[in-house]
Amino acid sequence: MRTLDLAAHEFDANLHFAENGLNPWFGADALVKDADGSRSAEFTHAGEQWVARLSYRDEGGLLPPTGGVTDGGTHVEHDTIREFSLKVARHPDEDPVGKQDFTAHISPRWAGLHAENGDGDVVEIPVPPTLQNDGLNVRIQGSNIEFTRYLDLFQTAARVLGFSAGYFETPAATSNITDAEKYARVHRDSSGPVHGRDGPIASMAHLLENDRTGYRKLVQNDTDEKGENLAGYYHTATLDAERLGEAFPGHRYPKEVKHYYAREAARLDPDNPLAHPKVGASLQHSLLEREQTVYYDDLVDLERELDQTVLSVLSDAGFDVSPGNMGGSPYVKNDAYWAPSTSERGPDPIQLDLTRIRQEQESVVVRHLTDGLSPIQWESLDMLVTDGGEVSPQDIAEANDRHVGSVRRALRAMEELVSRKYGEVGLRSDYVAEMVHDAVQDAREATRTAVETSAKAIEAAERGASDAMAEWVAWCNRHGVDIRNRADALEIDLGEFDGVTWSYNGLPSTVSHRLKTAFEKWEAAGQDPERFRQAVVKFRANGVDATRRAWKALR
Incomplete structure (x- = not known):
């Protein structure tokens, strides 16, 4: 295909070279000294023009080996351990933007290498096993160059600048990539x-x-x-x-x-x-x-x-x-x-199938919620979606005055929703957490509505209202129907309806059914039917707000 x-785009790698010990480092020092601080050259690679420049790098605080000899047996007589910068860039005639380039930071490495930091503290520099017997770390940082070209471009630039052709041949096995x-x-x-x-x-x-x-x-x-x-x-x-x-x-x-x-x-x-x-x-x-x-x-x-x-x-x-x-x-x-x-x-490309993952997780949540959850399971889910830290079965048991064994049994029955590991409990995914959070909130709202409905029904009964009136009040609260008495006309808000199909008379059947039920309960409660027929009916179907006169909808 x-x-x-x-x-x-970006690329960052550490290439380790050990075949020639510290000889390439000594060579870089000689080349820069001979050129009075920097050395430049141009070359052609894959039909493109490139420029290269070798220079000293700002001192990194590296210290000479103790006694002037590394553990690998190399004599280092330099009082200052310099590092070098080899800059390679596309010729400006071919790269007017000037962003196709890389820098190779050349540093010596040996076992027990130390450096003095800006605070004057001496610290040991970690050295990979392949460079313990002396070698170089070449850190390459560049952009807008194919990843596989960096090594070849670096080797070519090193040769035209005067390094021995045998240097930088094969990166050691510990060479690594940190950004790409x-x-x-x-x-x-x-x-x-x-x-x-x-x-x-x-x-x-x-x-x-x-x-x-x-x-x-x-x-x-x-x-x-x-x-x-x-x-x-x-x-x-x-x-x-x-x-x-x-x-x-x-x-x-x-x-x-x-x-x-x-x-x-x-x-x-x-x-x-x-x-x-x-x-x-x-x-x-x-x-x-x-x-x-x-x-x-x-x-x-x-x-x-x-x-x-x-x-x-x-x-x-x-x-x-x-x-x-x-x-x-x-x-x-x-x-x-x-x-x-x-x-x-x-x-x-891989078919991400994120829709499939989402649907699978939704089906798990829906199945558990529709099958019915025990009070302990609801308490556990409630705590998992509201507590942002680490939660254990013991935490859930103590917070809800339950036996920890009962909590564990409740969690085992919801293993598709929650994961349990090392005494901690968490929801399967952030998406599952969002759905469960909504379900818990809906359950809280349903409980609150039920309590309010019961209270209003009791209040109506205590005022001497009929059972039919209490039933009307309860029905309105249960279905979210809001009745407002206006001076000119009654206003009835039937709430929201999703996934509805509009009928021939311009009213979804679910809306029509709810309105007719409301009218029946209104009449049964002894209220004025004509006032209901003249009411302004409001509802929201499939995200669209609509308004009708009740008498037209009741025909």
């Missing part, structure tokens, strides 16, 4: 389904995994730094690997999925590509498990996951991710670093 090729992002730029008039309330970004944050475990963060900011409103300005869902697993089976890495604009987007002409948002996905290194590392050797798998995430989000929002004709596509064609195209190399 041909799918949309995505653009590479892929994106597509879409037209702002088409991107609403991505960041909308029911779009894939919001849905992923609300539906996946337990509401009290793992990590999720939803940001929905529609105001830029100047205070101007721009729908979808910065919308992101950040999820750990556990939560992402439900939507993307087999994915291993935590990510941030985002829809975002450039800071100045609101004030730009629509012909400017920066006036249109990016839809992207990036690695979230901070959410990796303690023992987990994204190794440089995992680059292909990481890029596949990022591509698949973006393509799946676009597809879920209704975008064609394998367009045969780019002419009428919603993708922005004049992005400085991306021209929309398709190829066979990309992964097929």
Whole structure:
């Protein structure tokens, strides 16, 4: 299947080189000294012109090895341990925007390496096992370059600057990636389904995994730094690997999925590509498990996951991710670093099926609520949706004066709604929590209404009113029917009706039925039928407000 090729954006990696010990570091020092502080060169790569510059980097406080000799046996006679910056950028004639570049920060490494920080404290620098016997850490930070090109561009730049051709050949196994992002730029008039309330970004944050475990963060900011409103300005869902697993089976890495604009987007002409948002996905290194590392050797798998995430989000929002004709596509064609195209190399998008996940969770909630819940189960759900901290069965039992065994039995009967782990209880997902919260609120309201209804009926009876009048009052309260006595005419508000079909006489059958029932109970209570017929009837059907005269509706 041909799918949309995505653009590479940010990239950050630590490449470890140990084959030549500290020799490349000594070489960098000699090259810069010979060139009086910096050395520049130009080269061609894949038919493109690039420029490179090697210079000293601001001192990072690294200290010489004790006794001038590293544990790996290398003699270091330098009083100052300098670090180096190798800047590689596309030639300005070919990159007028000036954002296609990277910096390689070259630092020596050996076992027991120390540094002095800004406060004067001496701290030890962690050194990976592959560099214990001396080597280099080369931190590459760049943007708008295909991920697989960085190493080759760095090696080529090093050679033209004068490094030995044998240096920087093969990164060590501990080399790792800390940031990577892929994106597509879409037209702002088409991107609403991505960041909308029911779009894939919001849905992923609300539906996946337990509401009290793992990590999720939803940001929905529609105001830029100047205070101007721009729908979808910065919308992101950040999820750990556990939560992402439900939507993307087999994915291993935590990510941030985002829809975002450039800071100045609101004030730009629509012909400017920066006036249109990016839809992207990036690695979230901070959410990796303690023992987990994204190794440089995992680059292909990481890029596949990022591509698949973006393509799946676009597809879920209704975008064609394998367009045969780019002419009428919603993708922005004049992005400085991306021209929309398709190829066979990309992964097929995953059907997110967030609707399926939502429907499954809804059916679980509905089934439990319609089957009827015991008082203990209602108390448990009430506490879970109102308490934001950690909740245990013991907490629920103590708060409601129940035996903890009874609470545990009640929770076991609701395992599709709640998860129990290590003495803690939580609702299955944030979406389930929202539905249960609404149900609990409805139950509270129903209880309050029942109490008010009973009180009004008792009050009517105590005033000597008939049973029929008490029944009329109770019926109105039960169905939310509001009666207002106006000077000119009675006003009857029948409430809201959803999912109704309008009949031939312009009135939904459910509305007509409720009105006729109200009229019957009004008459039975001994009230004036003509006043009811002349009443103004109000209701809301399928979100639309409507008004009728009662006598027309009762015909």
